[in-house]
Amino acid sequence: MDISKIIFLAVGIILVFLLVKVINKVFKMIILLGLIALAAVYGFFYFNKINNISDLHEKYCANISDRNDSLTCFYIVAPLEEELHTQYSENALKEMSSEKFMVALSRAVIARSSEISTNLKKNNAYELLTNFKKEVGGLDSLLRKDNQ
Missing domain, CATH: 1.20.5 (Single alpha-helices involved in coiled-coils or other helix-helix interfaces)
Structure with a gap:
C-alpha cells in the first residue's frame, strides 16, 4: 500500500x-x-384546561353577575355537575385524572344535551353551548369522536 x-x-x-x-x-x-x-x-x-369538576365550577360559576357566565353556570354547568354526581362519588370526581374527567364530561354533555339545548334556546343563548365546548379544552373533539 x-x-x-x-x-x-x-x-x-x-x-x-x-x-x-x-x-x-x-x-x-x-x-x-x-x-x-x-x-x-x-x-x-x-x-x-379544565381538569376537574371544581375547575369547571370555578371558571363558570364564580362571576354570576355576568349574563353569559350565569347562563352557562345554571343551564350548562349545573346539569353537567348533577349528571356527573349521579355517576361518580365526590371523592372519585376529585381524584379523577384530567383525561378521564374529560371523557366523563363529554358523556355527561351527551346525556344532558336535550335539557341544556332547550334551556339555552328559551333564553336565546344557544351559542353558549358551542362556546363552552370550545373553551373546555378537548371537549369538542371528544364529542365529535363519540358522535361518529
Whole structure:
C-alpha cells in the first residue's frame, strides 16, 4: 500500500469521526429543544384546561353577575355537575385524572344535551353551548369522536 492511500484513509477516518461527533451534538440539541417545546405545550394546555369538576365550577360559576357566565353556570354547568354526581362519588370526581374527567364530561354533555339545548334556546343563548365546548379544552373533539 502506498503512502497516498494511507493518508487518504487516515483523513477519511478523521473526517468520519468528526462528522459523527458533530451529528451527535446536533442530534442532542434537537432532542433537548424538542423536550423543551413539548414541556411548554403540555404546560400551556395543562394550565388552561379544565381538569376537574371544581375547575369547571370555578371558571363558570364564580362571576354570576355576568349574563353569559350565569347562563352557562345554571343551564350548562349545573346539569353537567348533577349528571356527573349521579355517576361518580365526590371523592372519585376529585381524584379523577384530567383525561378521564374529560371523557366523563363529554358523556355527561351527551346525556344532558336535550335539557341544556332547550334551556339555552328559551333564553336565546344557544351559542353558549358551542362556546363552552370550545373553551373546555378537548371537549369538542371528544364529542365529535363519540358522535361518529
